[in-house]
Amino acid sequence: xxxxxxxxxxxxxxxxxxxxxxxxxxxxxxxxxxxxxxxxxxxxxxxxxxxxxxxxxxxxxxxxxxxxxxxxxxxxxxxxxxxxxxxxxxxxxxxxxxxxxxxxxxxxxxxxxxxxxxxxxxxxxxxxxxxxxxxxxxxxxxxxxxxxxxxxxxxxxxxxxxxxxxxxxxxxxxxxxxxxxxxxxxxxxxxxxxxxxxxxxxxxxxxxxxxxxxxxxxxxxxxxxxxxxxxxxxxxxxxxxxxxxxxxxxxxxxxxxxxxxxxxxxxxxxxxxxxxxxxxxxxxxxxxxxxxxxxxxxxxxxxxxxxxxxxxxxxxxxxxxxxxxxxxxxxxxxxxxxxxxxxxxxxxxxxxxxxxxxxxxxxxxxxxxxxxxxxxxxxxxxxxxxxxxxxxxxxxxxxxxxxxxxxxxxxxxxxxxxxxxxxxxxx
Numbered sequence: 001x002x003x004x005x006x007x008x009x010x011x012x013x014x015x016x017x018x019x020x021x022x023x024x025x026x027x028x029x030x031x032x033x034x035x036x037x038x039x040x041x042x043x044x045x046x047x048x049x050x051x052x053x054x055x056x057x058x059x060x061x062x063x064x065x066x067x068x069x070x071x072x073x074x075x076x077x078x079x080x081x082x083x084x085x086x087x088x089x090x091x092x093x094x095x096x097x098x099x100x101x102x103x104x105x106x107x108x109x110x111x112x113x114x115x116x117x118x119x120x121x122x123x124x125x126x127x128x129x130x131x132x133x134x135x136x137x138x139x140x141x142x143x144x145x146x147x148x149x150x151x152x153x154x155x156x157x158x159x160x161x162x163x164x165x166x167x168x169x170x171x172x173x174x175x176x177x178x179x180x181x182x183x184x185x186x187x188x189x190x191x192x193x194x195x196x197x198x199x200x201x202x203x204x205x206x207x208x209x210x211x212x213x214x215x216x217x218x219x220x221x222x223x224x225x226x227x228x229x230x231x232x233x234x235x236x237x238x239x240x241x242x243x244x245x246x247x248x249x250x251x252x253x254x255x256x257x258x259x260x261x262x263x264x265x266x267x268x269x270x271x272x273x274x275x276x277x278x279x280x281x282x283x284x285x286x287x288x289x290x291x292x293x294x295x296x297x298x299x300x301x302x303x304x305x306x307x308x309x310x311x312x313x314x315x316x317x318x319x320x321x322x323x324x325x326x327x328x329x330x331x332x333x334x335x336x337x338x339x340x341x342x343x344x345x346x347x348x349x350x351x352x353x354x355x356x357x358x359x360x361x362x363x364x365x366x367x368x369x370x371x372x373x374x375x376x377x378x379x380x381x382x383x384x385x386x387x388x389x390x391x392x393x394x395x396x397x398x399x400x401x402x403x404x405x406x407x408x409x410x411x412x413x414x415x416x417x418x419x420x421x422x423x424x425x426x427x
Contacts, residue, residue, distance in 0.1 A: 078118045081107045081130070088137075097141035104134035112157060116166070124163060124171045128154045132178065148185050151178050155202075172210045173244070179203035180247055183254070193258060200254050203247035204267070245274035249297065261304045268304070272297050276328065288332035292344035295332070298325030299347075299354045310361055310406070319358050326351040345382040349375055353391055360394075360404050369398055 077085060088103030108130045116123035131154035138147035158167070158175040183199035252267035275294035276286060302321040306314045329351050333344045356371030372394050379387030397404075 076120075077126070078114065080114060080118070081111050084110070085130070092137055097137055100137055101134065101141070104130065104137060108134055122168060122171060124158060124167055125174055128158055128171075128174055128178075131157070144185060144189060148182065148189060151182050151185070154178055155182065169210060172206060176203045176206050176210075176244070176247055179206065180250055183250060187254075196254060197251075200247065200251040204251050207244050207247055245271050248274065252300075256300070256304060261307055265301065265304055268297050268301050272301075288335050289341050289343050291332040292329050292341065292347045295325040295328035296347040296350060298322070298328065299351050301325075302354060302358065306358070306361070312362075315358060315362050319355075319362065322351065322355045322358055326355055339381070342382070345378070346384055349378040349382050349384050349387040352378055353387065353394075356394070357404070360398070365398065369395065372398070 076082075084103045084107040088100045088107065091097075091103060092100035111119075111127045111130050114127075116127070119126045131150055135147040135150040135154070138144070138150060155175055155178045157163075158171065158178070179199045179202040183196055183203065186196040186199055248267045248271040252264040252271065255261070255264035255267065272294050275290045275297070298321050302318040302325070305318040305321065326348075329344060329347050333341070333348065336344070339345060352371050352375035356368045356375060359365075359371060360368035372391050375387060376391035376395065379385075379391055394404075
């Protein structure tokens with residue numbers, strides 16, 4: 001199945017449903033029991049199958065920059081750091097990263113040693129925000145290792161046990177965004193798998209613990225402070241989003257990539273329950289974009305089910321998930337003008353292809369051909385090059401009378417090395 005990285009999608013906020021446990025291992029066990037009929041697949045993806053399987057993440061790990069404000073609001077920041085922040089922003093606007101970094105570094109050192117009470121409204125969000133803004137400049141200045149170290153320092157600052165009781169919910173979720181960013185960067189920098197996993201697990205555990213606590217619905221002390229700070233420091237796009245489902249998708253993608261489908265499955269299921277909550281849950285209205293992302297995750301689940309086993313039972317289970325995902329995507333798209341939600345357009349391309357691949361494995365060649373042709377047409381509309389190539393290749397193969405490739409045997413990952421790219425399509 002087609003895999004796409006998170007940076008291609010925008011995310012809307014979703015409130016997290018209640019969790020039965022406060023740590024990842026027990027939460028995933030509960031999820032696995034609740035969805036035991038899903039029969040997760042085993043092993044790594046390998047190069048045998050040609051499926052679309054992509055991570056519909058965007059928001060927490062996407063990167064991007066807006067426009068820096070020249071001046072900070074008079075009352076937003078203490079006088080001890082305001083001059084350095086203003087000068088740093090102006091230097092960055094001029095493309096002078098060295099000067100910008102020196103001012104932000106001094107502001108960060110000053111801020112983290114000041115009493116939090118000196119910052120008006122969400123002090124820990126502001127203090128950690130200086131570090132995030134500085135790390136983003138390091139990235140823009142092609143210094144990712146230095147950015148990685150600073151993101152880790154900002155995360156450690158927010159995880160100080162002495163601060164925990166003082167943090168608001170939005171300040172705790174700041175640590176989720178930073179941990180998710182570290183998990184992404186750990187992969188980009190070829191850090192050991194255990195280090196990548198550590199950050200992604202941290203992000204999930206913080207979400208679970210934050211929303212598990214009885215006072216997690218407490219309103220923020222200053223609802224405008226976060227938005228004002230984002231505008232002033234011009235944070236990377238990933239920090240401007242508040243999506244509690246994204247960490248589950250990111251960790252599921254990590255486990256799927258290294259061949260641990262039994263760990264990926266319950267995390268994908270949790271992400272689906274956030275994006276498309278069950279009818280009996282009291283949740284905010286689900287956006288059509290969320291529905292499309294949830295539908296694509298259902299296709300990811302279908303790929304896991306048959307990753308290394310094409311038995312009739314597994315193919316049936318995969319078909320149920322893939323058809324359900326396609327139906328969700330098509331329903332969401334009917335509510336909007338054509339082409340208005342890019343996430344849905346891309347997800348439809350993948351879902352049509354995936355259903356075609358499963359139909360072909362089930363021996364329904366006419367149905368498979370029709371779905372491949374629809375996927376090809378949709379790929380042309382959505383300008384999805386990978387979709388065009390894969391759909392054309394499958395149709396050409398069927399025209400030659402060749403059978404689809406057989407599944408590869410499971411391969412156990414070696415956690416001391418970074419994951420190798422597989423035969424799955426990724427963006």
